[in-house]
Amino acid sequence: MIVWVNGAFGAGKTSACRELTALLPGSVLYDPELVGSGLTRMLPERRLAGVSDFQDLPSWRLLVPEVAAALLAEVEGPLVVPMTLLRQEYRDEIFGALAARRIPVHHVLLHAGETILRARIAARAADPGHPDHGEKAGRWSLDHLPHYRAALPWLTADAAVIDTTALTPRAVAERIAALVRQGTAHRPIVQTPLPAADTVAAAVLLFDEQDRVLLVDPVYKPGWEFPGGVVERGEAPTLAGVREAAEELSIGLDRRTLRLLVVDWEPHTGPRRGGMRLVYDGGRLDAAGQARLRLPAEELRSWRFVTLREAEQLLAPGKARRLAAALRARELGEVLALEAGVPVGEGAAEAVVDG
Structure with missing residues (x-):
């Protein structure tokens, strides 16, 4: 303690x-x-x-x-x-x-x-x-x-x-x-133990009526994040995305409606391992859906809808590149493969590792 x-x-x-x-x-x-x-x-x-x-x-x-x-x-x-x-x-x-x-x-x-x-x-x-x-x-x-x-x-x-x-x-x-x-001063923080190996994580992008994307502010690390988390052993990535959306935001999603936008390889940086990062389109949240959002106080501090330019000020550089690629894939109706946030074939191997 x-x-x-x-x-x-x-x-x-x-x-x-x-x-x-x-x-x-x-x-x-x-x-x-x-x-x-x-x-x-x-x-x-x-x-x-x-x-x-x-x-x-x-x-x-x-x-x-x-x-x-x-x-x-x-x-x-x-x-x-x-x-x-x-x-x-x-x-x-x-x-x-x-x-x-x-x-x-x-x-x-x-x-x-x-x-x-x-x-x-x-x-x-x-x-x-x-x-x-x-x-x-x-x-x-x-x-x-x-x-x-x-x-x-x-x-x-x-x-x-x-x-x-x-x-x-x-x-x-x-x-x-x-x-x-x-126990009055105890500040409980829910945080997954540091992984011993590379992981697979699933993020779900949610949009408002203006096509701004939802980001959340974790209490356990600096910077903002996409809703989502690590895929557990034996769990399908889409189920992980649905589970994390329910745990973090108290909203129910149908895994059948999720559409894969990006597959990104994240390198190992600092104390955290890297691995594969999957980004899904979770659709739009109307005003009623937004009113139902509830955050677990021990995990998330707040949420907001942001433009890409605003997101670039809140996200780590690698995550900002991943979001930009996901928004491009959503517009094109394609799935993009990335390495360190850079599309494969566009110098991903030489990209700066900072996300």
């Missing part, structure tokens, strides 16, 4: 988490900042050029859940993690990777008003004994307050909130411990 304590710089995360380890038997403090500092020492300067925050390094976001899983194999746990996460897509990426490893996460936000935060930041910057002492550290913390302010809508929706304005670190820790015991 992980207790992830989020909040702005100056919210009191580290001091509260030190107290919390004394209240949760077997708990260990895990600071992902150590992963970041290690990376900044190991990566060449040319890679770090222009990187002002180690959280922007994909390697950091990959290693944080990996190190957590390794630590939990060594200790009784839970892990107490004092770490600011202000970008929702980074939260999705890290928490989703933990969910794929079946590691439950309790997400707590320590909050204080901006006046209080500024005063705390100034006090610790002026304290020679504080790890964040100095003008540079103080300026860094102050510069991130607007980012915290912008992130508050999704943070307060995603985490259990504790106002630390009038609380001591011990009192904050006691409240966090109570939330953990009650």
Whole structure:
């Protein structure tokens, strides 16, 4: 189990988490900042050029859940993690990777008003004994307050909130411990374990009256997706598409009406395996059908109909190419074969692997 304590710089995360380890038997403090500092020492300067925050390094976001899983194999746990996460897509990426490893996460936000935060930041910057002492550290913390302010809508929706304005670190820790015991801060995320081999997945494209395509926003990974998922052992791809549409959107489709648009080979990238990706035309959803859409909160955050141009801003590049090909196949009444999102015969083997 992980207790992830989020909040702005100056919210009191580290001091509260030190107290919390004394209240949760077997708990260990895990600071992902150590992963970041290690990376900044190991990566060449040319890679770090222009990187002002180690959280922007994909390697950091990959290693944080990996190190957590390794630590939990060594200790009784839970892990107490004092770490600011202000970008929702980074939260999705890290928490989703933990969910794929079946590691439950309790997400707590320590909050204080901006006046209080500024005063705390100034006090610790002026304290020679504080790890964040100095003008540079103080300026860094102050510069991130607007980012915290912008992130508050999704943070307060995603985490259990504790106002630390009038609380001591011990009192904050006691409240966090109570939330953990009650399960109030637990954020269940349904995520398929990372596959050990390449997979076959089926996606279903659904359209509105304007021929815009439906995309969904998963809580367990960054970016948007098509409705669909991995084909289970012994399952027909069309049945997988129908099943995923029912599980993700609470709509019933007839597998006999699905029309195959694209067969795409997706290469192995990062920690996830690749494999064959089948894209089907699931038809149109009228206003009544759209009104019946229901999303499982532990899997999907929202849905929307988008144009291809809008989809290109939401999807990974490989998926955007796959969608463009699927829309072209739908218009032509054909089935297109792709490799890495590129039609076979058009340089697929040399395509950049990024989807």
